[in-house]
Amino acid sequence: MLGKSLCPAVVAGIVSAVVWTGTAFAQKKYDPGASDTEIKIGQTMPYSGPASSYSTIGLVMKAYFDKINAEGGVNGRKITLLSQDDGFVSSKTVEATRKLVEQDDVLFIAGSLGTAPNAAVQKYLNIKKVPQLFVATGATRWGDPEHFPWTMGWQPSYQIEGAILGRYTAAKYPTAKIGVLYQNDDSGKDYIKGFKAGLGDAAKLIVAETSYELSDPTVDSQVITLKTAGADVFFLHANPRFVAQAIRRTFELTWKPAIILPSVGASVGAALAPAGLEKSIGAVTAAYMKDPTDKVWESDKGFQDWLAFMKRWYPRGSLIDGSNVYGYSMAQTIVQVLRQCGDVLTRENVMQQAASMKDLELPMLLPGINLSTSAKDFFPIKQMRLARFDGTSWIVMPK
Known part of the structure; x- marks a missing residue:
């Protein structure tokens, strides 16, 4: 049993107690991992092992949250990302995820990488009713709100x-x-x-x-x-x-x-x-993301902001690795969801807000590509463009 599923009518909108206006929030309400000063997020990432080339995703996400914290946090709260090494080994993912939930008391899991590692903890997190947000893999199983209402993908399937x-x-x-x-x-x-x-x-x-x-x-x-x-x-x-x-x-x-x-x-x-x-x-x-090696983006504000961020907050990160665009964009998505949550930082409200994105534009996604979700749509990004490699960068092809 997966436990009681979220009611689609509730997920589809924002419950009356949580009216998102952008300026006014309802009475404060917290689940484990949230307080007046902090929001704790858990994650597993292959900092070692055969998939370690992807580990920069976790590092750039932490760097982005550091930037947000330095600017005052989200609604006055700092974000703490507890990112654990699982070596891309599912048994280690299970062990690390249980620790994050049961000992570290994270509010939710976000951005964990890999199909097999995430599949190993999907049922556990749904039984515990802990959001498994923006899974860093495009497997189709992350878009199944009927059976796994606490799991959501991010990238195109x-x-x-x-x-x-x-x-x-x-x-x-x-x-x-x-x-x-x-x-x-x-x-x-x-x-x-x-x-x-x-x-x-x-x-x-x-x-x-x-x-x-x-x-x-x-x-x-x-x-x-x-x-x-x-x-x-x-x-x-x-x-x-x-x-x-x-x-x-x-x-x-x-x-x-x-x-x-x-x-x-x-x-x-x-x-x-x-x-x-x-x-x-x-x-x-x-x-679906801007290629940081493509000179066409040199005067683009979104690219310039990403470049400035990398140089200040993650200087050891590669400026030609698309994974650093991926993690940056995913972190921005998480921040948007937390802003929408206001002062109601419960796990249920986190899922409600994640399932209530409408045409969200991120600066490092290709023009015309945005994020939208609903109670029945747990794949935020659904558009892609063909691109050809010219020996230096990926050039988006005409439609």
């Missing part, structure tokens, strides 16, 4: 993104042979399901499909398999470490397929640069 890339591939390469490499977990399977749906009848053009485990030392053998199968298009779903390996190996084999690269592995700093930028020219991805 992997199936939606996979379908976008599949439709592009079918239109651009209608007769090409397709090779597929994916991470053997729920995230990879979601991407492949969406990609094949987007391909439609062209799915029959897939000549080889192989996967890798996070524990694998390399993906060299998988790349060789796809080349040997004669693939002209390489759909490459992997985390940045394995994307870099796969692109390097593809180059070494003098194999020159068209590369279709899901956004999770498309970071210029964490994936393409280690592989050698020239090796990815022409690759296509789907994007």
Whole structure:
């Protein structure tokens, strides 16, 4: 049993006791983790292990909260982010999450990374009625308010993104042979399901499909398999470490397929640069955030603000790693939800406000892409744009 679910009518709006006006708040009300002076948020992040390239997300989020705290906090309260290392190991995620909830008394969990780690604690957090907000993964299971009313995604779902890339591939390469490499977990399977749906009848053009485990030392053998199968298009779903390996190996084999690269592995700093930028020219991805390496944003205020933030609050963070845009934008989303909560910092109200975003614009999302949620819609970001790598940055393609 998941416990009593939130009433959709309650989630759909703001209960009468919590009228959000932007200036006036109802009588103060707190759950564990909140007080007159502090809001405690929990998180797990792979600061070690095979997915550690993503750990900068947790670091940039903490830096953004430090900035907010220095400016007076949210409604006069400082944000404390307790971010624990789980090494991308689900058993460690369970242990760390239980500690955060039962000993550290966090108000909610936010921004924890990884499909398998988050799946391992999803039922527990829903039974405890602790919000599991803005899960840092696009698996479809984070958008199921009927069964998991305390869990919400943030980025576009992997199936939606996979379908976008599949439709592009079918239109651009209608007769090409397709090779597929994916991470053997729920995230990879979601991407492949969406990609094949987007391909439609062209799915029959897939000549080889192989996967890798996070524990694998390399993906060299998988790349060789796809080349040997004669693939002209390489759909490459992997985390940045394995994307870099796969692109390097593809180059070494003098194999020159068209590369279709899901956004999770498309970071210029964490994936393409280690592989050698020239090796990815022409690759296509789907994007929803501004690429910090794209000079088109140099005079953009949102980019300038992000750059100033990075230089002051997170100077050791990479200015070419899209994960630092991701964490920054997610932290801004959390701050917006807390502002909407006013003085009613209960777990139920946190979920109500998270499920009440309407066309929220964030400065580092691509123009025209915003966040909206409702009682039945737990995927805040649903739009994406195709982008092509030019050897330096991802260039958004015309619609």
